[in-house]
Amino acid sequence: MTTSRRSDEPTASAATPTRARAPAKKPAASPYHLRISRLTVDKLGVKLYDKASAVVAELIANSYDADAKKVTVRVPLNVQLASKAGGTLCDLGYVIEVEDDGHGMTPEEAIDFYLRVGADRRTRVGQDGGRSRKLKRPVMGRKGIGKLAPFGICRRIEVWSAGGRKTTAGYAVTHFFMDFDKIVRDDDDAVPLEVGSDDRGWSKTSGTRIRLTSFLAKRVPDKETFLRQLAVRFTFARPDFSIYVADLANAKAELLKVDPLDIPLLPDTRIDLVSRPVFDDDGTMLPVSGWLGMAREAYKNEEMMGVRIYARGKIVGMTRDFNQPAGFTGEFAMRSYLVGHVEAEWLDLDEGDDLVRTDRQDILWDSDYGQLMRRWGAELIKEIARRSREPRRIRVRDEFMRKSRIEERARQRFGDKQVALVAVDLAKKFGGFAAEDELNDDIYVEDLSQIILSVAPHQALMEAFHEFANQITKGEASLDQMLDIFKKAQIAELASYAQIAAQRVRVINDLQEIIDRSMDESQFQALIAKAPWLIEPSWTVITKNQSLKSFKHAFERYWKSEHGTEVTLAIGHEDKRPDFTLVSIDGLLHIVEIKKAGHLFDDTDFNRLLNYVDAFTRFFDENSRTVSEFYRGWQIDLIADGENVRQMSNKLAFEQVKSTGKLKRTPWNDFLTRAKKVHEQFLDIHELGAERRGGHRA
Numbered sequence: 001m002t003t004s005r006r007s008d009e010p011t012a013s014a015a016t017p018t019r020a021r022a023p024a025k026k027p028a029a030s031p032y033h034l035r036i037s038r039l040t041v042d043k044l045g046v047k048l049y050d051k052a053s054a055v056v057a058e059l060i061a062n063s064y065d066a067d068a069k070k071v072t073v074r075v076p077l078n079v080q081l082a083s084k085a086g087g088t089l090c091d092l093g094y095v096i097e098v099e100d101d102g103h104g105m106t107p108e109e110a111i112d113f114y115l116r117v118g119a120d121r122r123t124r125v126g127q128d129g130g131r132s133r134k135l136k137r138p139v140m141g142r143k144g145i146g147k148l149a150p151f152g153i154c155r156r157i158e159v160w161s162a163g164g165r166k167t168t169a170g171y172a173v174t175h176f177f178m179d180f181d182k183i184v185r186d187d188d189d190a191v192p193l194e195v196g197s198d199d200r201g202w203s204k205t206s207g208t209r210i211r212l213t214s215f216l217a218k219r220v221p222d223k224e225t226f227l228r229q230l231a232v233r234f235t236f237a238r239p240d241f242s243i244y245v246a247d248l249a250n251a252k253a254e255l256l257k258v259d260p261l262d263i264p265l266l267p268d269t270r271i272d273l274v275s276r277p278v279f280d281d282d283g284t285m286l287p288v289s290g291w292l293g294m295a296r297e298a299y300k301n302e303e304m305m306g307v308r309i310y311a312r313g314k315i316v317g318m319t320r321d322f323n324q325p326a327g328f329t330g331e332f333a334m335r336s337y338l339v340g341h342v343e344a345e346w347l348d349l350d351e352g353d354d355l356v357r358t359d360r361q362d363i364l365w366d367s368d369y370g371q372l373m374r375r376w377g378a379e380l381i382k383e384i385a386r387r388s389r390e391p392r393r394i395r396v397r398d399e400f401m402r403k404s405r406i407e408e409r410a411r412q413r414f415g416d417k418q419v420a421l422v423a424v425d426l427a428k429k430f431g432g433f434a435a436e437d438e439l440n441d442d443i444y445v446e447d448l449s450q451i452i453l454s455v456a457p458h459q460a461l462m463e464a465f466h467e468f469a470n471q472i473t474k475g476e477a478s479l480d481q482m483l484d485i486f487k488k489a490q491i492a493e494l495a496s497y498a499q500i501a502a503q504r505v506r507v508i509n510d511l512q513e514i515i516d517r518s519m520d521e522s523q524f525q526a527l528i529a530k531a532p533w534l535i536e537p538s539w540t541v542i543t544k545n546q547s548l549k550s551f552k553h554a555f556e557r558y559w560k561s562e563h564g565t566e567v568t569l570a571i572g573h574e575d576k577r578p579d580f581t582l583v584s585i586d587g588l589l590h591i592v593e594i595k596k597a598g599h600l601f602d603d604t605d606f607n608r609l610l611n612y613v614d615a616f617t618r619f620f621d622e623n624s625r626t627v628s629e630f631y632r633g634w635q636i637d638l639i640a641d642g643e644n645v646r647q648m649s650n651k652l653a654f655e656q657v658k659s660t661g662k663l664k665r666t667p668w669n670d671f672l673t674r675a676k677k678v679h680e681q682f683l684d685i686h687e688l689g690a691e692r693r694g695g696h697r698a
């Protein structure tokens with residue numbers, strides 16, 4: 001290529017000396033002028049070019065349009081281009097250079113074409129501006145602003161180009177500098193440009209070199225990222241055009257070729273777009289090529305996201321949803337996994353409207369063609385969502401299995417293999433229906449795991465019974481098989497109970513922590529009504545029986561007729577503030593009276609209680625049919641932290657009631673500790689271990 005023709009070979013430090021030479025030229029003599037106001041620069045969205053790759057891509061596009069076969073990008077990779085310590089910008093002497101072997105420009109061409117802002121090259125008089133000069137490539141350029149893109153990241157652009165007709169001396173060289181601060185002013189008077197030392201010289205080969213210096217505090221990403229960022233900007237459809245990157249920050253780095261990205265897809269989700277043209281409202285077919293599909297994995301980087309839309313080999317937009325309004329089916333999955341490469345030449349027709357936004361960030365979705373593409377995309381999204389449902393479910397499931405480590409946890413929690421297997425099975429089923437977007441939330445994953453782990457023993461039990469029933473109906477149940485099933489059922493049942501016991505222990509632990517004097521009695525009554533097993537660990541849901549109900553109503557009526565006042569007995573949790581809570585176990589009726597923590601049971605309390613003792617005694621004597629199920633009689637469980645019964649008669653009576661076993665007082669802590677111990681014992685006896693008990697949480 002052309003680098004050997006010049007005496008001042010570009011180096012990373014060449015920028016400063018070139019600038020130092022500048023005053024030697026008389027600015028007034030410059031043939032080069034640029035006319036552009038600050039307002040125009042803003043409107044053109046130059047600021048949006050804040051990525052080195054995006055800037056370089058514009059220069060590459062220009063090289064392509066100039067029939068270049070090879071473009072070399074020299075850039076310091078993985079560096080901060082300028083420092084901004086303490087708010088002052090400090091240039092670090094870096095250089096970015098884009099050099100091509102295209103047809104270049106003569107000084108006249110530079111003046112006529114390059115130094116015009118916003119001129120559409122495709123409408124140039126006297127030439128086919130829509131096609132490149134020799135290779136007749138459909139050109140990427142259109143807006144006449146690409147050359148200004150570098151001002152998004154730097155303040156000085158050096159243009160060196162050799163072009164025109166080949167003469168005996170070679171190609172005519174144009175060489176000048178564009179300084180942002182000089183050019184971009186509030187008015188739009190033409191500003192003379194600094195002329196370079198090679199200007200009006202000759203070069204043996206044609207081509208252009210654009211050199212950027214005086215950077216803003218932007219970062220050039222690492223090699224992989226930079227290459228990816230460049231790769232997605234072009235389609236590489238042409239075999240006669242290649243882009244190379246040389247890392248200026250690393251002298252030993254080899255020349256890197258920019259190649260298309262490879263994006264792995266979920267099986268069977270790829271749609272080849274050649275067979276899916278867009279149809280205009282009047283039936284005209286608008287050809288499309290490329291593909292759409294669902295990415296196999298969550299994106300590891302921005303460049304692999306979404307669908308990229310190209311026209312003439314250059315990116316014109318990126319979309320994740322073809323601009324669909326929110327709320328379409330499979331939205332989350334589609335937005336996160338939809339990928340594609342859409343080539344639609346009709347988005348950039350010479351004679352058609354310019355459908356790309358001025359700032360080149362996207363296509364104009366509201367234009368006629370934009371609308372067509374939107375509608376077309378919506379259909380395809382639907383189709384891909386449908387095709388990918390199953391593979392997506394599998395992916396979500398696997399993701400859940402991995403994140404929750406449920407296999408390992410099930411094995412740990414359930415000594416029994418059968419139950420652990422059921423848990424894993426359940427996890428696979430539930431996992432597939434997990435909310436994909438929530439899987440990154442640890443709490444969500446943990447909650448779901450807990451549900452699965454607590455349902456597993458019950459499910460295992462059900463399955464064992466089911467199998468048992470099956471064998472019997474088929475008449476195939478041998479005694480051995482039966483024993484086997486019973487064994488399984490027992491294991492499952494045990495695991496199921498262990499689960500319950502473990503939960504209860506956890507609840508008691510929590511209770512012990514929150515019980516304080518601020519809680520009042522009705523809160524405790526409600527607690528007992530909801531968790532009667534606190535009174536009797538062997539309580540199960542089945543125990544809450546009809547006879548308790550009959551007793552409750554009969555006694556409430558009885559009390560009213562005897563005393564003329566209301567009394568409320570609670571069985572389950574009731575709205576009314578109960579006076580007592582009833583729990584019945586194995587023929588013994590527990591009547592639970594609760595005092596708040598720290599309360600001393602005094603004479604008033606006792607006088608009231610004594611009335612009830614009397615009433616319960618008489619009721620039991622007089623209503624033998626109603627109370628027949630409580631063959632072990634009744635007892636009052638008084639939960640109160642201390643006693644302060646002063647009156648002598650009360651003191652004696654209190655002792656006496658206690659000695660009959662009709663009244664048992666337990667302080668809060670003893671009460672809870674006892675309940676806990678029983679459950680823990682259950683867990684220990686069945687070697688269900690501390691972890692499962694959940695009693696030793698960190």
Ligand SMILES: Nc1ncnc2c1ncn2[C@@H]1O[C@H](COP(=O)(O)OP(=O)(O)OP(=O)(O)O)[C@@H](O)[C@H]1O
Pocket residue numbers: 061062063065066100102103104105113114115119120121140141142143144145146147148208
């Ligand atoms: N590397 C190059 N080699 C030869 N000519 C070039 C080169 N770069 C720019 N030019 C000339 O300068 C003109 C202006 O370039 P610029 O990028 O600003 O506009 P464009 O490419 O026409 O349109 P767009 O703004 O859409 O890129 C080009 O049309 C072309 O004639």
Ligand SMILES: [Mg+2]
Pocket residue numbers: 058061062140141142144145146147
């Ligand atoms: Mg251009």
